[in-house]
Amino acid sequence: MAKNQVYTKSYHPYHSLNDPCPDPGEKHYSTPPHLYMGFQPEKLPQFTPKEALQKGTLWPALYDPYEKNQKLKG
Template sequence: MNQSNTRYYYPYISPLDPCPPIVRKSYSTPPHLFMGFQPPNLEQFSTAREALFSGTLWPALFDPYPPKKGREEA
């Protein structure tokens, strides 16, 4: 997958808000949202340890969910 899993939105900024506005906010989406279905014979992690640490059996469905700082720069 070459597309980014980070999405952005622009919240309403009230003229009466006393706090400085956050103009653009971001959130991370899981990779499975962009797969219409799970293809047959999808590659699996080679060891159970890798799968357990990744939280999924398939590398194509793994997303490290970068911290907010990393997402804002994109």
């Protein structure tokens, strides 16, 4: 998995010229790290059991803090 992988994607929804609503602009969404890992490598570092329960995964490489709308704005 690349260290500089971008987990935030964006798109511009279709907006018709006849649509009375304002153009919604560019939308952003977060994608989880496991989508970019073709397979799980052996001997990945692991969180402690307590940390794993708090973070929702045993492996730091698969952890995504998902900072909803703090950096994404949209």
